[in-house]
Amino acid sequence: MSINNSMSTVITTDVQPLADVMLEPLVRATLLEDLGRAGDLTSNLIIPAEDRADLHLVAREPGVLAGLDLARLAFRLMDDGIVFQPLLRDGARLKPGDVIAAVQGPARAILSAERTALNFLGHLSGVASATARIADVIRPYGTRVTCTRKTLPGLRMVQKYAVRVGGGSNHRYGLDDAILIKDNHIAVAGSVKAAVERARQGAGHMVAIELEVDTLDQLQEGLDAGATVILLDNMAPDMLREAVNIVDGRAVTEASGRVTLESAAAIAQAGVDYIAVGAITHSVAVLDIGLDVAIGEGGV
Incomplete structure (x- = not known):
């Protein structure tokens, strides 16, 4: 897969990422909150089990990226057959249209984890962006x-x-x-x-x-x-x-x-x-x- 992000606009950070073992309980609990007692009724009823999807996480406004590992874990915990390919790092200065990551694999599982991944990514990127503006x-x-x-x-x-x-x-x-x-x-x-x-x-x-x-x-x-x-x-x-x-x-x-x-x-x-x-x-x-x-x- 070839995706051309403009790297001249990207600034990365040397902040040490949090270990997966620290993040997994939070991500798992959030997925379980969303799945409830019966799982994703919409995706399970509409999407055939064998269908696959090729999707991109995309920035829609300027800001600073944060929370990529939580998004990755949301997809992995939903189905370890999902391939999550990050194209930027936490700390990247985003512009609208920047492709943050590629997500490929079982369509049902990707759609079931989508909201959890986006909730973490959007909120933590909001925190990083607000911090950066003052910094x-x-x-x-x-x-x-x-x-x-x-x-x-x-x-x-x-x-x-x-x-x-x-x-x-x-x-x-x-x-x-x-x-x-x-x-x-x-x-x-x-x-x-x-x-x-x-x-x-x-x-x-x-x-x-x-x-x-x-x-x-x-x-x-x-x-x-x-x-x-x-x-x-x-x-x-x-x-x-x-x-x-x-x-x-x-x-x-x-x-x-x-x-x-x-x-x-x-x-x-x-x-x-x-x-x-x-x-x-x-x-x-x-x-x-x-x-x-x-x-x-x-x-x-």
Whole structure:
């Protein structure tokens, strides 16, 4: 099969793909959710068992590709006789009409796995695309975009992977791999100093301690208590700049609070190390990717 994608428009990433053993339970559960108790009634009744199909995954709008391995697994788990031939890699900058992969094999099985494959591919490419848009805007200032724990239930691992594919960084994966002291923790503990000191006493030396602050007084108190990362919440660019000057390299700085593509550059110009954006995982639009009959080929 010969397919001519314009490789000059493709940028690939060196992000390490997730192992199949990590992805299979998620893909299998999603297929089972779709197949229900009786399987794909439409395909099984309409498509003869011996029919084969030759189809292409095709980008219908610009964006960044992510989730190719989940799409591959969706077809393989449905029928290991399906041949999935990727023509691009996760991280490719897509343009409309780019052929992402060729899918050949038993027609029934391909059509039964289609929606699961496209759901993963479209959603994760949407995450990567939203991340890349912000990463591209703030890159000149040496600032990086990072995700949050505002992820869709059950999809955190793959959403965070898509953030990396889009050029972003990952924040903590869960409550157990770093300490983030927020306003409610401070309120219950009684003060910033008390909260940070208790965290330092109990945490191992490998565990980062991040403190969320919304005033410069809290910032100074947290630095004095030994916080290693400072989350500057809902601060205007001028205040962020002052906060960065106060930190003066003694801690990693991270800005957050309803960050948009339009506001990201001004925040980055203030000199923060990271910008946390929940919307790149919890509110992204799906990237439009379709499964089409291969032009000039036989199929269903």
